[in-house]
Amino acid sequence: DAKTTQPNSMESNEEEPVHLPCNHSTISGTDYIHWYRQLPSQGPEYVIHGLTSNVNNRMASLAIAEDRKSSTLILHRATLRDAAVYYCILRDGDFGNEKLTFGTGTRLTIIP
Amino acid sequence: DTGVSQNPRHKITKRGQNVTFRCDPISEHNRLYWYRQTLGQGPEFLTYFQNEAQLEKSRLLSDRFSAERPKGSFSTLEIQRTEQGDSAMYLCASSLRGAGSGSYEQYFGPGTRLTVT
Numbered sequence: 001d002a003k004t005t006q007p008n009s010m011e012s013n014e015e016e017p018v019h020l021p022c023n024h025s026t027i028s029g030t031d032y033i034h035w036y037r038q039l040p041s042q043g044p045e046y047v048i049h050g051l052t053s054n055v056n057n058r059m060a061s062l063a064i065a066e067d068r069k070s071s072t073l074i075l076h077r078a079t080l081r082d083a084a085v086y087y088c089i090l091r092d093g094d095f096g097n098e099k100l101t102f103g104t105g106t107r108l109t110i111i112p
Numbered sequence: 113d114t115g116v117s118q119n120p121r122h123k124i125t126k127r128g129q130n131v132t133f134r135c136d137p138i139s140e141h142n143r144l145y146w147y148r149q150t151l152g153q154g155p156e157f158l159t160y161f162q163n164e165a166q167l168e169k170s171r172l173l174s175d176r177f178s179a180e181r182p183k184g185s186f187s188t189l190e191i192q193r194t195e196q197g198d199s200a201m202y203l204c205a206s207s208l209r210g211a212g213s214g215s216y217e218q219y220f221g222p223g224t225r226l227t228v229t
């Protein structure tokens with residue numbers, strides 16, 4: 001799987017938008033961009049994924065650069081419950097095995 | 113609650129003992145994955161099943177580890193002759209893989225925390 005690069009940690013104020021960046025300069029044409037998050041003492045939780053176009057769901061938005069070498073997860077209005085480690089992961093949609101290769105992610109702290 | 117359950121949630125065992133963990137995936141999901149997570153690290157892939165077939169095993173899965181998924185429903189992960197280095201969170205995930213290409217989200221259970229003393 002192609003590798004991703006994320007900042008180790010970020011802070012944001014409660015009720016403000018949060019933009020979590022991810023670089024994936026070696027992404028291939030069939031790689032999907034997935035985001036998962038892990039709240040303290042829980043298993044990872046799926047957030048969103050996309051291939052080329054920007055995506056929105058009830059949890060977040062995913063903005064994908066035109067060259068697909070970077071992406072940004074957007075939490076529109078952070079709450080204290082959004083404090084978690086956020087993982088950006090590439091998955092080959094043509095390969096079949098969908099194992100997730102986690103890095104160390106970005107630890108997001110929300111300031112009340 | 114994602115619908116994936118794992119038991120037990122915590123296990124403390126002495127070095128050299130055998131332990132077995134169980135994962136119950138979301139009922140219609142055909143794929144089941146096991147991961148291991150140590151403190152401060154992201155989860156690491158161990159193995160996965162499509163229905164009852166074990167299709168891939170990581171190099172992390174030594175001969176002391178074995179996983180099964182009889183009848184393509186629940187799965188068990190057994191560790192024989194546990195070592196202190198086996199102390200970790202063991203996570204199970206499931207997904208529904210359809211035909212053709214694409215990418216599908218995985219739903220994780222809460223994990224089983226193993227402590228080997």
